Structure formats: C-alpha cells, structure tokens
Amino acid sequence: MPVAEHVMRHAAERPSRPAVRGPGGELTYAELAAGIQGAARHLLRQGIGPGALVAIGVADPAELLTAALAADLAGATPLVGEPTWDAERWALVTGSLRPATRIDAPLPRVAGPPVPYDPRPADLAWACFSSGSTGRPRAVVRTRASWTDSYAPLNDLTGIGPGDVVLVPGPLVSSLYSFAALHALATGATAVVPGRRPAGLSGATVAHLVPHQLPDVLEHPGKLRTAVVGGAALDPDMREAAARAGVRVVSYYGATELSFVAVDADGGGLRPFPGVEIEVRAEPGASLGEVWARSPWVAEGYLGGAAGPLRRDSGGWMSVGDLAQPYRAGEVLRLRGRGNGAIQTGGATVVPEDVEEVLRKVPGVGDVVVVGTPHPVLGAVVTAIIEADGAPPPRALLEATARDMLDAAQRPRRWYVVPSLPRTPAGKPARALLTALLADRLAGRPAGGALRRLV
Template identity: 25%
Template sequence: MSDAWICSVLQSYEGDHAPAHRYVDGDGHTRELSRARLLDEVRDRARRLTACGAGPGSRVALSAENPGRFVPAFLGAVWAGMIPVPLPPPPVLGRRDAWTEGLAASLPVARPDLVVAEATTLAQLPPTAARHLSYDSLEAASAPADPPAPAAYRPDRTAYLQFSSGSTGRPRAVVATAGSVTANSLAIMRHGLAADPARDHGVSWLPLHHDMGLVGFVLAPLAVGVPVTLLATRLFVRDPGIWMRTLSDVGGTITGAPNFAYALATRRTDDDRLARLDLSAAHTLLCGGEPVSPRTLRRFADAHHVAGLDPAALRPCYGLAESTLAVSIAPRGTASRPDRVSWARLRDHDRAAPCGDDEEAVEVAGCGPPFPGHEARVVDGAGLPCAERQVGEIWVRGPSVCAGYADEARERPAPVADDGWLRTGDRGYLADGALHPAGRLKDVLVVQGRNIDPQRVEWAAEAAEGVRTGGAVAFTRPGTDTEEVVVVAECRPHQSERIGGAVREIVSQRLGLSVGDVVAVVPGTLAKTTSGKPRRQEMRRRYLLGDLPPVTTDPRRNSS
C-alpha cells in the first residue's frame, strides 16, 4: 500500500497538470490547483513550517477555516514528518463560548508545538505554551530553497491526530497512522465507491477538522487521484443550497454529509432553484456521521428528483474516527429499501424482527457489509456474539483501526480487545451481512426497566408540528420512582406554547412512553458534535443545572 501513502501520491504529481483541488473560501473566492501545483504548495508549506521551527515529530495544530490554506499546510506537515492536528474554526453563528471551552479542553490533549490559524482566530484562542503563527505569517516566512524529504511510508508512523466527535466524555485525540489512513482511503474509494479519477469529481462543504471531511474528501480522494471541490463550511451554514448548486455546476459525482444536512438542504431550497439544477451526474451521496433517517433521505430524493437526481445514489454509511473514517458503505439503492422491523419487538426485546402486516413498523437504515479485509460483529453485554438481528454493541476489526488515543501524558490504547476488536460504543445489529446502527450505548434511556434508544424518541418528537428536523434531544432525569424522559425541542417562539403537548402526545402514541418534561428552546440551542450528532449528556447536564433558557417554560417542568 505504500504507493497510496499520502507522500507517495503527491510525489507522483510532479509535472502532472490534471485537476486536483478547487477551493472556495468563506467569501466565495475560488482557487484551482493542478496536481503539479498542489505538490508545489505542499512542498512550500513543508519548507516554511520547517523554517518556523517545526520538525519531524512536531505537533502542528492547524485551524481548519479556509480550505485553500488549511489543506496545503496539513499536507505539508505530513510531508515533512510532522504530526498535524486539525482544529475547529470559530463558529459562524453563536456557540462561541462552547468553541472556546472545547479548545481549552482539546489543546492540552494535543500538546501542539505550533498553532497556525487566521490572525483573528489566534486572538481568540485560549492560552497555550505553543508558538502561535498566522497563516499570513506562515505563507510569508523565509525558508530554504529545498523542501524537506517526504516522510517515508511506515504503517505505524503517526500521520496526524484526529479529535473524535464522540457525543460524551472528554476530548479524545485519535492517533491515525500511515497504515490505517492508507487502508481506509483505499477501502472507501476502491471498494466502497469504485471511484474513477477520469470521470469522478468530489464536492464537500464538510468541516475539515472532522474525519468525514478530512478523510472522506481530502485524503481518500487523494489516494486514488479523484479531484475535489472543497467549500468553506461557513458557505453552507449561510446558504445550504450552495451544496447542491456546486454539485450541479461542476458536474460532481460524489458528495456526502450527515443526516441533518439533507434535511436542511431540502427545507431551504425552493422549487425554482431545484428546477435549475442538474444532478444527473451524481452517483453517490453518502449519509453518515449521525443516525440516518430513511424518511429524511426519501424527502431529499423526492425534492431533488426534478433536478435529475437518481434516488439510488443516496447511500447510508457507518464509521468512526477510531477506524479512521468508514467501516461500511451501503450499495447503491439501499436508502430506498430500509429495513422495516417490528417496533414492539425492537423496543421490548432488542430484536430487529421483520414487521408483520398487523404490526407497527420502524425503519432502520442499512449501511452495507464491512469493507473487504475488515470485519464487524455485534456482541452482548458479556462480549459474546449476538444472533442475527439481535441488537448489541458493534465491534470492528481490520487495518483501518487506529493506534489509540493521545492524551496529556502518553499514548493510550483505544478500546480494543486482545484479539484486535475495537469496541465502538455503538448499538446496532447485523442482517444479511449488513450493519444497521441503532444509537449509542451510553445514551440508552432506562425507564421502568425498559431500555429505550433516545434516537427513537427524538424522531418521534421531530414529527410533532413545529419541532425542527434534527432539533430534538432526549435524555432522562431523576424521578420519584424511576428515571423520567426529558425532550428538549427547538422551535420558533410563536410555536412554543403547543410544543409540549404535541411532543408528549406523539411520543406516547408511537412509543407507549410518558415524557416527564418538554423544554422548547430557540433554534441553535442544542449542543452537537462536529458531525452533527446530539451531545445528549451535555444537554442533560445543562438541564439539571437549569442552564437551558426556554422559549417558554413547561408548567410541569418541576413537578417531580
């Protein structure tokens, strides 16, 4: 696999004028690089980082704001044998305190020697012992004429540190190795997508500090030479329609995003704009990074059918940073054929039994079988393999599994068993060889002896009129006799008075579950990970501290 190592691929770009990257910054300015030009910029950043005092093994934290600045610097650090650490840029809208708190927790874990960011961002960073450098200063730094030699391929070489977007716990910096990155990149592009550099073109607005954006649309396409258009994330935040417009404009064939983005793009694009799009070239729209809602994908497919989108292009996928990125990608057409299972048996027995004609059904997205050379199994609480269609914890094994975590004092292992199985902390089941994720172990609601997947409560709550798609979080609070369910729901102020009753009624009807409290909050209140997953434990903490300013306070909030 050494010929697909990042540095080996870049070396092969000498004199190659085929397109490599197209960057669109936060102001909409576009810059295009050929493969040869990308190689030049990578070598240039390697030289300048070296001149600024970084060397092989140095940790270089890079703020992922402008793709045209971040990507060459990131690749330049890898080229020079440094260890880049992608950092989230300041948020476009609100949550600035949460961003600062997140960095204050993450930087001591990463222990960078050098931090590079836009000058305005540097001024907002929490204090560190690292040297701070603006991108302007880096790109203007005096440097020797000759770049450092490219880092040789060694499977155990640390390629970069990737902060996991896990929804609970302290920040965890995953140690991505040359071997795991190369294996996962090839598995995604060759086995998952059958990508062809001569005809394919990727498009992404995803945050580049997150594994789905960094691996999915920078490193994996680079491994096989697929060109990519990279939009600054803030462009999508301001105008979600830019995602599909760009895919149409460049004739893009591959893109992807978490479930919430498909809901947002559907809601924010009017019929006139849809009619002007041409999405007929797109063969793969990946959906992952958070639980996949078949209903959301159907609505997206229906809305974009007028633009020539093939519904079969929508493909759920499953992965996690501890396995570099992806574990499995559903075959084409899977999104239109979700697994319909008996809700009663799933709810009461953790059994995903096919639904009979007289039973209430629930749909679960299938994410395909694990990549060749990789394995997945589902185990019970004792670590024993579950039967087909029995819900348990998903474990994965294979060459994409990363080396472990970096923390303040030492490298420490990921949750890997002696025989190499990575314990993901995700619940799910296997059916006909395909993985069907079904939530997080730590977030399971235990009420009156029942184990309840919060995702099901949230999906039911979102069906209540006035609740924003992707705008509900469920957790529990202490009650008199048992834990009680709380739902925090985002809505517009004029809809807040009726949200409580509507959520209680629909959750009771669909799940047979009483909701102890409903808190209506303004849009943007919910804490989420970088991939859009709800941070349920953080929302529970805020709720119990009384730190959730409601649009209106539910009269039964303190009834317990």
C-alpha cells in the same frame, strides 16, 4: 503514500484542475502542490519533521489543508483544531503532549527542491478529534494506512472520481469533514470547503455530510449526483426524497476511533464496510449488545493516553460502546445508539434513538434529542427537546404520537422546545451541552434560558 504525494501526482498530470475551492477563492492542483512544498520546507527548516505533532488552527480552510498536508509531507503528525482555540485551550485538549508548533496563520512558502520523504504505512501520520458530543474532545491518532488505504473501497462504493466536485460543508476540525476533504484531494477531485456557513452547492456533484444537512442540499440539488452521509441514522423518508431528486445516497456508520464500520449503499441496510469484521456482543438474555469491529481502518488510540470510550481486546477487536440488535455475518446491522446514552427509567432501559426516530416524523419537528433527566423515584425520566424554528407542534400531538408508537417506558414525560439545537463541529446534536442546559433549566439558573417548556 502521504496524501500530499497524491496531490503532487495530480499536479503533474492535471496542473490546471481545480483542487480546492474555499472562501478565499480557488487553487489549482499546481498551486496547491507548490503551496504544500513551500510550507513543508518551512516546517523542516524549523526542525519540525518525522515524529513531531503539529497543532493547526488556521481559519481559512484552504490554508488549513495546505498546512496539514505540508506537515504530512514533512513526516510530522498534523492535528487540526478550532481556529478560535488559544494556547490554554490547546493545552487542555492535548493533555500532557506538547505540540512542536502551533499554526494559527498561513505558513510561509520557502523556495527549494522537492521535499524528500519516504513514509511508511505504519507511521502515526494523522490525528483528529472525536466529535465531542459527550465530554471534551479527545485527539485520536491513526496510522497513515488506516486512513488512506480506505479511499479506494470508498470510491468503489460511491463512484467518486477525479472529475467530481465534492462539497464538504463543515469545519475541518471534525474528522468526518477532514477525511472527506483529504479523500477528495487524494482522488483528484475538487474539494469545496466553504467552512461553517456553506452557501449553495457550488456546482458540486458529490456532497459528504451529516443527516441534518441533507434536506438543504436536496432543495436545489443542481448537478448533485451522490450524497455520502455519515454520523447518524438516516431516515428512510430522506433517502426516498433524495431518490426523487435524482440523488443517490450512500450512508455509513462509524466512529472517529473505528473509522468506517458499516455502509448502506442502496437502502437495503447497513452491512460491513470492505475489510471490516463485525460482532455484536450481548449478555445472555439481553435484547441488545455492543458493536465490536476489527479492520485495517481502526485507530491506534488517543494521543497522550487520554481516557475515552475506546476499548480493545486481545484479538484486535475494538468498540466504543455503540449498541445494536443481535447480529450474524451476512445480516443487516441494526444500530440502537450509544450504550452510555441509554436512559434507565423505572427499571427499563430506553435507547434515545428509538424515541427520536418516532418523534422526527411529527409535522413541525425540525429535529429532536431525547435524554434522561433525574427523577427521585424512577431514577430518570425520558425528556424530549424539540427543535422548531417556527411554532412548535402541539404537545398533545407529540404525546398522541408517542402513545401510538412507543412503549410506556419510552414516552417522554418532559417536553422542551428550542429554536435551534446546539451541535458539535461534526453537525451532531451536542447531547452533553443539552443535558447541562436542562440541568440549569430545572435548577432555575439563567444558563438554561435557551430552553422553553412545552405545555
């Protein structure tokens, strides 16, 4: 069933229930359903229907959702991008594909009878961009069922229901946030979509976010009952802080290409999301292996056959190269980062997330990113970029912590500080951009001026 059909059902049952709350105001389910129907009629009159790719870059998040759901109802494949992208940028990210239309303003509403459409679960119905933490974003395409059929198990794990108000505090170009908003609407909840600059919790009972946003919502939790946290490892201290604030945390690991892989619903560690099989494949004698998953939730691949980290074997297993410790069914999955982010230094392999986990505990560190920078003898050296919006912690304290808690190969040899880490639309640190800034800084180019050497 299209998400749009869920909206129609909720509109029939509870027309006055708030559906979307955005910067421009609030829409009830009846108003949202009418907007989707009218916009879908407009698309169909333009000849845009089943099989068409619709590029959507509308600034207002409520209008963006309306356009995406109208495309869904018309049988087209919506692809959400940034509202600032021009035709040249869209051409870059879609490659050889040519969207049937590009929507950068609210769609006209056309009057008429309900839009007839009989979708199939295997339709290529949703496309979304990978987070772009490395390289340019890639458009990932998936069947309708691979996304919508995961809603029920997610509700079982989180307790999200029609009475909830779900805060989605990020841009909908991110698959994490677009999934969160559409899941809320399919469930019959109220989706709060403030865009890039969320102001408060807006009465939210649930927040679907990334780890670095959790401290902000815990400062004044209000009615918040549950935080659904995806996208990166969650510090155990943060889970304890949430418990003190009366907020239950459900964290999960996944990827745009794989959707949900593992979930930690109680602080006991990551275990397979319902319907997911997990393998960690390691070379003989290796301490880490690649995570492979097989499930109904995985994507079909990249639009236009674009290259990317996704790999698939003949048995239907897929991987994006994430690393984990050896794993057996029934155990906790212990992730160790993305394989292509590992740092080779002097013959040793350093996983950045191991170093970051230690350094985040130092007072005064808002966040940290660890990357490798070139070295003529060692190949690369571990380099830490500290986020500190005030006075950074002394380098001596950082080095003392590294000596106490890290192996020699893991200890950063270069230290930099920045007031705010650049982030991807999904809220993850933009590692590729930081690596480029470091290269400019080491070469003495002006572009690297945002980074300051910590001495």
